[in-house]
Amino acid sequence: MIRIENVNKIYKTGDIETAALKDVDLTINDGAFVVILGPSGSGKSTLLNVISGLDTVTSGNITFDDTVLTDLSPEQMTAFRRDHLGFIFQQYNLLQNLTVYENIQIGADLSTQPLGIDELLEQVGLSPARDKYPYQLSGGEQQRVSVARSLAKNPSIIFCDEPTGSLDEDNSKKVLELLERLNTTYGKTVVVITHNTGISAMADDVIKMNSGRIVELTHNPVRQAARDIAWG
Numbered sequence: 001m002i003r004i005e006n007v008n009k010i011y012k013t014g015d016i017e018t019a020a021l022k023d024v025d026l027t028i029n030d031g032a033f034v035v036i037l038g039p040s041g042s043g044k045s046t047l048l049n050v051i052s053g054l055d056t057v058t059s060g061n062i063t064f065d066d067t068v069l070t071d072l073s074p075e076q077m078t079a080f081r082r083d084h085l086g087f088i089f090q091q092y093n094l095l096q097n098l099t100v101y102e103n104i105q106i107g108a109d110l111s112t113q114p115l116g117i118d119e120l121l122e123q124v125g126l127s128p129a130r131d132k133y134p135y136q137l138s139g140g141e142q143q144r145v146s147v148a149r150s151l152a153k154n155p156s157i158i159f160c161d162e163p164t165g166s167l168d169e170d171n172s173k174k175v176l177e178l179l180e181r182l183n184t185t186y187g188k189t190v191v192v193i194t195h196n197t198g199i200s201a202m203a204d205d206v207i208k209m210n211s212g213r214i215v216e217l218t219h220n221p222v223r224q225a226a227r228d229i230a231w232g
């Protein structure tokens with residue numbers, strides 16, 4: 001379980017201060033599928049970045065099970081991130097001069113207990129593309145490689161910042177079905193930031209942000225399948 005207590009984040013650029021997170025309180029349960037919605041600039045990425053230790057908080061506490069993340073040194077936080085967290089971004093961030101297999105290998109190399117790369121390729125439906133290079137793949141296929149790469153180290157939580165932001169509906173749904181399967185079959189906690197309100201129907205919990213605050217928390221008693229969500 002992740003507990004976020006009274007978290008504030010203020011960015012200072014010269015004389016200008018931006019309060020990107022204001023008094024944020026939130027609990028993310030193990031195995032939950034969480035969607036974070038909100039307009040551009042509302043603090044979604046900042047929230048994800050401070051939860052995952054990619055950025056520091058200005059005040060407040062973040063706890064993962066019994067570990068107070070906000071008390072860890074940068075080195076300890078890096079180790080925690082490496083061992084427990086997976087990331088998927090709008091940009092696929094694949095290395096262009098490595099094959100699909102080799103890109104996933106990079107994720108596996110981060111772990112002492114990596115998942116099998118060929119099995120991961122099977123899971124994301126890309127076994128035939130094993131020896132191709134990123135430029136030989138569609139955007140949707142590249143994003144599925146990045147999903148496999150983030151999974152290779154077997155993280156317990158997967159953070160996704162606009163994972164379908166560059167994809168059309170068909171490819172988006174393939175990526176979302178994959179995230180859904182990771183959550184339901186493998187019990188991974190999945191946190192997805194999106195502009196697309198349709199995706200919120202897939203979630204257990206929907207968090208709406210505005211101007212750095214959580215303005216609404218909704219629990220869906222029933223989740224919609226990724227393939228059935230309304231797009232737009």
Ligand SMILES: Nc1ncnc2c1ncn2[C@@H]1O[C@H](COP(=O)(O)OP(=O)(O)O)[C@@H](O)[C@H]1O
Binds near residue numbers: 012018047
């Ligand atoms: N590194 C940064 N330095 C200064 N301001 C930032 C930085 N990152 C984000 N911000 C500001 O914080 C606010 C929240 O940004 P962000 O979390 O990226 O929003 P979202 O992901 O919802 O679009 C915005 O006003 C943005 O300009």
Ligand SMILES: [Mg+2]
Binds near residue numbers: 044045161
């Ligand atoms: Mg963002």
